[in-house]
Every structure is written in C-alpha cells, then in structure tokens.
Amino acid sequence: MAKELTSRSENYSQWYNDLVVKADLAENSAVRGSMVIKPYGYAIWEKMQRILDDKFKETGHENAYFPLFIPKSFFSKEADHVEGFAKECAVVTHYRLKNDEKGGVVVDPEAKLEEELIVRPTSETIIWDTYRKWVQSYRDLPLLINQWANVVRWEMRTRLFLRTSEFLWQEGHTAHASRKEAVEEAETILKLYADFAENYMGMPVLQGVKSASERFAGAIETYCIEAMMQDGKALQAGTSHFLGQNFAKAFDVKYLTKENKLEYVWATSWGVSTRLIGALIMAHSDDNGLVLPPKLAPIQVVIVPIYRKDEQLEAITEKADEITKALRAKGISVKYDKRDTHKPGFKFAEWEMKGVPVRLAIGPRDLENGTVEVARRDTLEKDTLRMENLDEKIENLLEKIQDNIFQKALSFRESHTYKVDSWDEFKEKIEAGGFVWAHWDGTAKTEQKIKEETKATIRLIPTDGEKESGKCVYSGNPSERRVAFAKSY
RNA sequence: CGGGGUAUGGCGCAGUCCGGUUAGCGCACCUGCUUUGGGAGCAGGGGGUCGUAGGUUCGAAUCCUACUACCCCGACCA
Structure with missing residues (x-):
C-alpha cells in the first residue's frame, strides 16, 4: 500500500x-x-x-430479470427516449467470430444479425414490450x-x-x-x-x-x-x-x-x-482515506494486536476472540487483524485508508489493566476504555459515529448553501461551490444561458417549499419560487 | 470528434535532445536476522525482447516513418 x-x-x-x-x-x-x-x-x-x-x-x-439485449427497433418507439439515449448505445451487430490467417480472430461478416441489438442503457423498452403481455x-x-x-x-x-x-x-x-x-x-x-x-x-x-x-x-x-x-x-x-x-x-x-x-x-x-x-x-472521507458510515461499512470494528513475543500474542488473541464473539452477538462485523507480516502502525494506516469506523488496539499493557484502546475513524480520536461491557460501549459508539457523520455532512451543506438575488453574487457563489437558491423565470432558454455562463445547472425544483414571488436572477422576469442551482457531477 | 500529452520490471519514474559497456532509481516482491503502542532497519536476491511494425546505421530505448493504446482539456451524461 x-x-x-x-x-x-x-x-x-x-x-x-x-x-x-x-x-x-x-x-x-x-x-x-x-x-x-x-x-x-x-x-x-x-x-x-x-x-x-x-x-x-x-x-x-418483486425482483425479476429482463435481458441485456434489446432489439434496436424497440428504441424508436418512444421518441424522447431514443433521443436521450441514442448517442451512447453500444450495438451488437454480429454473432460470431472466425479465425483469420494471422492466428487471430475477426468478426465473421457472414454472421450479421438481421436486427441489431442494443446493449441496454436502461430497460424501459424491453420491459414495456413485455408488460403488454402481462x-x-x-x-x-x-x-x-x-x-x-x-x-x-x-x-x-x-x-x-x-x-x-x-x-x-x-x-x-x-x-x-x-x-x-x-x-x-x-x-x-x-x-x-x-x-x-x-x-x-x-x-x-x-x-x-x-x-x-x-x-x-x-x-x-x-x-x-x-x-x-x-x-x-x-x-x-x-x-x-x-x-x-x-x-x-x-x-x-x-x-x-x-x-x-x-x-x-x-x-x-x-x-x-x-x-x-x-x-x-x-x-x-478525509485526507487519511475513506470514512464509512457504520451501517454500510463491510467491517465495522477492526482489532489490532500489539505484541513482541508469541506468548503475548496468544494472550491478546484470547481476549480479542472474546471481544469478537461479544460484538458479533450484537450483529457487529469484526475483523481481527493478527497478520504478523505487518507492524501495528502499518495496520492502523491501512484500516484508516479503508474507512473502518472503529479500531481496537490491544497490547500487553491493556491486558494488565483490563483496558482496550478505542479509535474512531470519523474524528480520529483515541480513548482507553475498560473491558467491562465493551460490546455495549462499541454498539453505542457506532451509533454515535453514524450520527456524527451525518451531522458533519449536514453542517457542511448548510454552510455551503446560499440564497442569492443578484447575478454577480450568483456567479460568485457558484464559482466558490455550493447550492445556490435563486429565482428562475422557468424558461429553458434562461436555464441554458446560466449553464453556459457559469456551468451551473438547476439541480432541483422543490415540491414542498413555500412559494415566494421574486425576479429571475438572470433575466429579471417574474418567478414564483426559488430553485437550487449548483455545479454538478 | 477537436486540442495537448504519454508509452521503459507489478506501480511510479530517469535515461531519448547529442546513437556506443551489462538499461538505472524509488516503491512493491522474495530470503535471513533484528524489530512490533502510528506506515520498521540492515544484508542479500528475483524480475525489463524499452507500446507495435518497418526503416537508417558497424551498432537503436535513443534517429526516421507508419500504426496502436492510454491519459488530460472540451462537447454528452446516473
């Protein structure tokens, strides 16, 4: 790594x-x-x-499965749909290869499909063709x-x-x-x-x-x-x-x-x-690597042993197995990383890179004191906890982390969300990055102009937000609600 | 499809201008010893027809021609 x-x-x-x-x-x-x-x-x-x-x-x-290949003719049946996807379709034209003189293979020109097949970019057409019968x-x-x-x-x-x-x-x-x-x-x-x-x-x-x-x-x-x-x-x-x-x-x-x-x-x-x-x-995620929310982390807790001698490892492993068992009983996924090919520092860095929410380190000192070092990935904080009821403490910690990650993302979004009413401010905020709530006159032309000039697009029009009359930030024409603009992926 | 760039061990690069020993470096890998509470150290070792095909030359990673692939910037998009 x-x-x-x-x-x-x-x-x-x-x-x-x-x-x-x-x-x-x-x-x-x-x-x-x-x-x-x-x-x-x-x-x-x-x-x-x-x-x-x-x-x-x-x-x-209910789940079902429809084919990967879609007859080309299906696509032409819904006009807007074709237009939207035509430019990015992979097309199957032949069904066979044959050997060429150089020992390679070439497409067999004899094996041309009567009707070409599209590799699905989405399945509406094949599915609706099927639903007709259902x-x-x-x-x-x-x-x-x-x-x-x-x-x-x-x-x-x-x-x-x-x-x-x-x-x-x-x-x-x-x-x-x-x-x-x-x-x-x-x-x-x-x-x-x-x-x-x-x-x-x-x-x-x-x-x-x-x-x-x-x-x-x-x-x-x-x-x-x-x-x-x-x-x-x-x-x-x-x-x-x-x-x-x-x-x-x-x-x-x-x-x-x-x-x-x-x-x-x-x-x-x-x-x-x-x-x-x-x-x-x-x-x-941050500059140390991935940060995963506990509910989606493949490994929620990783345990790293710290030892010099084999006897120490044995004693630690015994304790680690105990902890693993208790955590798994609570439905927590645990990995005990007892590879002896890597040092603890390497493992710390590696599991941080992989975003494991909680890391436990157990060394000889912990065995003596009945403690374990607990490090949380989201804040990078370390704490030494008593072994007693560790499973409950970890369970609570995972919930806390899940919540903290959300709150952090939420406050980031809030601090990067702006209401603007002037075109200059609009350009400035868009350039800096974030959601910009602004009035829009509802026309595709204005939307297009804004996109050309700032690269920002309308991300969404709120459905539940209250109406508020105002003037379009670009054209000055009347508008009845603000919409969210941003540069996007 | 336009504009720019790159191609050399698994990965990242130097060497190319100005042709000339055995193609070199870092990381990774293998072996051994010492290490292990934040990415270990030392010693030894393995691995490359220099993108492909032609050409020039006594001699090509290096010069010439063509081709191919990939990357970055634009138009398109979950």
Missing part, C-alpha cells in the same frame, strides 16, 4: 481517484471506461443492495417490479464509480391503473431513496423535481435526490420518474377497467447505481 494520499485541498479530483484505488475499492480495467469493482468495494455495494432490496420488498415490489385487466395492476442489473452507456469521459461505461444498478418499473397511483409510487420511492441516503449513507439530500431539460428521456416528471460533495459540487444520488402513459402508448399496454373500458396504464421507473459508492466516498 502506498503511503500518501493526495490531499483534498491540493487536488480534490486526484484525491478521489487515489482514494478509490488505495482503499482497494475499484480499479480501471483493460476495457476503457469500465471498472473492476474489487472485493472491498463490492462488499459496500452488497450492503447497499441488501438494505434497498429489503425496502423494495417491504413496499410490495397486463389485461385492472386485476393485473399494479405491477411492481424491480431488477438488479448492469447497464451500458458509452460515456466519453469516465471516472471510477461516478461515471463508467458499464455500471450496476437497480431499476424499478411499475404499472398502475391511475395517474394518481403512479405519481404516488414515484414519490414513495423518492422518499425511500432519501431515507436510505440520510439514514444509512449518512448523507443529507435535497428532494425535488428536475426542470424539463434535466428530465429523464421519456418522463413527464423526474423526482430526484441531490447531495453535496465536499468540493461543493452537487451529485444526483437517485431518480424516480413518473412516466405518464408515454411508454404504455408506445408499447400499447392497455387494461380493461371495472367499467369494461380499455385504458392505457400509468408508469414509473426509478433507480440508484454504484454511483452511490462514489457519493459515499466524496461525502465523508
């Missing part, structure tokens, strides 16, 4: 890149723009998956399906977790009998995502809807959660779309009502991806 991490103040984006690699989360693969998620990084994803999956099930959803009557509704899958979007510029050509995600696709029910579904999921972000990731989020130009291709309304990273840039952490009847009409999905009338169904789709891992990293 390399020693130094680039500091955040020196080069934030380099810090992020270094951290992902040094914390052993992921690395670039042989395929441009596609990453290898390493075991430690994947373990975080697995924790996210388990928590989210439980929540989806609790809210009545839905006949109001009795078949609602249809509440989720799938865990990989998708491919051929990105120009990629970054580990934040934007890769292939990524993992979950995509929910639901069908409903009424507009109201579909809107409620989209809102329910948004709240579910917000709860996950705040109470598990320890990352405060704003909730609202996207402007027309930031909306999902094919949606009537896109709900989103937006988080702030430590460089003051916003990161979209999850989206939930009310699709209206767009896909039902494009794929002819109709049902008979109780009154025996034929109606198109109403739809939603929603997703979060491995991008959340990027968000998690940038929301909390």
Whole structure:
C-alpha cells in the first residue's frame, strides 16, 4: 500500500481517484471506461443492495430479470427516449467470430444479425414490450417490479464509480391503473431513496423535481435526490420518474377497467447505481482515506494486536476472540487483524485508508489493566476504555459515529448553501461551490444561458417549499419560487 | 470528434535532445536476522525482447516513418 494520499485541498479530483484505488475499492480495467469493482468495494455495494432490496420488498415490489439485449427497433418507439439515449448505445451487430490467417480472430461478416441489438442503457423498452403481455385487466395492476442489473452507456469521459461505461444498478418499473397511483409510487420511492441516503449513507439530500431539460428521456416528471460533495459540487444520488402513459402508448399496454373500458396504464421507473459508492466516498472521507458510515461499512470494528513475543500474542488473541464473539452477538462485523507480516502502525494506516469506523488496539499493557484502546475513524480520536461491557460501549459508539457523520455532512451543506438575488453574487457563489437558491423565470432558454455562463445547472425544483414571488436572477422576469442551482457531477 | 500529452520490471519514474559497456532509481516482491503502542532497519536476491511494425546505421530505448493504446482539456451524461 502506498503511503500518501493526495490531499483534498491540493487536488480534490486526484484525491478521489487515489482514494478509490488505495482503499482497494475499484480499479480501471483493460476495457476503457469500465471498472473492476474489487472485493472491498463490492462488499459496500452488497450492503447497499441488501438494505434497498429489503425496502423494495417491504413496499410490495418483486425482483425479476429482463435481458441485456434489446432489439434496436424497440428504441424508436418512444421518441424522447431514443433521443436521450441514442448517442451512447453500444450495438451488437454480429454473432460470431472466425479465425483469420494471422492466428487471430475477426468478426465473421457472414454472421450479421438481421436486427441489431442494443446493449441496454436502461430497460424501459424491453420491459414495456413485455408488460403488454402481462397486463389485461385492472386485476393485473399494479405491477411492481424491480431488477438488479448492469447497464451500458458509452460515456466519453469516465471516472471510477461516478461515471463508467458499464455500471450496476437497480431499476424499478411499475404499472398502475391511475395517474394518481403512479405519481404516488414515484414519490414513495423518492422518499425511500432519501431515507436510505440520510439514514444509512449518512448523507443529507435535497428532494425535488428536475426542470424539463434535466428530465429523464421519456418522463413527464423526474423526482430526484441531490447531495453535496465536499468540493461543493452537487451529485444526483437517485431518480424516480413518473412516466405518464408515454411508454404504455408506445408499447400499447392497455387494461380493461371495472367499467369494461380499455385504458392505457400509468408508469414509473426509478433507480440508484454504484454511483452511490462514489457519493459515499466524496461525502465523508478525509485526507487519511475513506470514512464509512457504520451501517454500510463491510467491517465495522477492526482489532489490532500489539505484541513482541508469541506468548503475548496468544494472550491478546484470547481476549480479542472474546471481544469478537461479544460484538458479533450484537450483529457487529469484526475483523481481527493478527497478520504478523505487518507492524501495528502499518495496520492502523491501512484500516484508516479503508474507512473502518472503529479500531481496537490491544497490547500487553491493556491486558494488565483490563483496558482496550478505542479509535474512531470519523474524528480520529483515541480513548482507553475498560473491558467491562465493551460490546455495549462499541454498539453505542457506532451509533454515535453514524450520527456524527451525518451531522458533519449536514453542517457542511448548510454552510455551503446560499440564497442569492443578484447575478454577480450568483456567479460568485457558484464559482466558490455550493447550492445556490435563486429565482428562475422557468424558461429553458434562461436555464441554458446560466449553464453556459457559469456551468451551473438547476439541480432541483422543490415540491414542498413555500412559494415566494421574486425576479429571475438572470433575466429579471417574474418567478414564483426559488430553485437550487449548483455545479454538478 | 477537436486540442495537448504519454508509452521503459507489478506501480511510479530517469535515461531519448547529442546513437556506443551489462538499461538505472524509488516503491512493491522474495530470503535471513533484528524489530512490533502510528506506515520498521540492515544484508542479500528475483524480475525489463524499452507500446507495435518497418526503416537508417558497424551498432537503436535513443534517429526516421507508419500504426496502436492510454491519459488530460472540451462537447454528452446516473
């Protein structure tokens, strides 16, 4: 393991890149723009998956799996949808290779597909083509399906977790009998995502809807959660779309009502991806490495023995095993790091880099005194605690850490959130980084101009916030509410 | 796709301008001894057809030509 991490103040984006690699989360693969998620990084994803999956099930959803390949013709059925994704689709044109003279392989020109296949950038089209067959009557509704899958979007510029050509995600696709029910579904999921972000990731989020130009291709309304990273840039952490009847009409999905009338169904789709891992990293970590919230840390407590002689190690191991057992009984994940190939100092640094929330160090002195050294990753504070009821103390500490991480992120966001009314101040605050609440005249033209001049986009329009009449910060035209602007990932 | 850059052990680099011993350094790796409460020290050791293909030359990592890959900056995006 390399020693130094680039500091955040020196080069934030380099810090992020270094951290992902040094914390052993992921690395670039042989395929441009596609990453290898390493075991430690994947373990975080697995924790996210388990928590989210439980929540989806609790809210009545079921998992299914739809194909990776989508017939090209499906894409042309929903006009906005094609336009949104066409530019970044990988296309399968052939189904066979053959040997060439040089001992390599070439695509067999004889094996051209009749209809080319798209590697899914998202699955609305194949799913709605399928739903047509599943839905006949109001009795078949609602249809509440989720799938865990990989998708491919051929990105120009990629970054580990934040934007890769292939990524993992979950995509929910639901069908409903009424507009109201579909809107409620989209809102329910948004709240579910917000709860996950705040109470598990320890990352405060704003909730609202996207402007027309930031909306999902094919949606009537896109709900989103937006988080702030430590460089003051916003990161979209999850989206939930009310699709209206767009896909039902494009794929002819109709049902008979109780009154025996034929109606198109109403739809939603929603997703979060491995991008959340990027968000998690940038929301909390520091110049010593990753800082993980206890609820998502693959290892919550690491125990490091400090010893000179083998007899000492044996005695420490006995104590460590005891502690491990007690903590596991409380559902806490523990790693006892008794590698004799590395010194304690090395281990301290390594587990800090990997963001383990709590580290226990036990040495001969502790054995004598009946104590253990407890270090918390979020504050880097060390304390010596009595062995008695250690399991309860650690359990409480983990809760405290979870809470502290959230509070820290929240106060960071609050200190980087501004209300501005003048264009000069707008530019200044955007440049410095943060959320800027400003009046907007509601036109795509103004939005575009602001983006061109400051690189800031409308991150969201609040749905519950009170209205307040004012003048657009750019055009001076009347506005009825403030919206959140920021530069974003 | 535009503009800039890079390609040399696993990783990071020097050497290239001005061709000439056995291609060197740091980290990592292996062995041994000493170490172990914040990234250990010493000694020894292994590992490279210098991106690919041509060319110039007595001789090429170094000069020439072509190609390829990757990185950074822009347009696009969860």
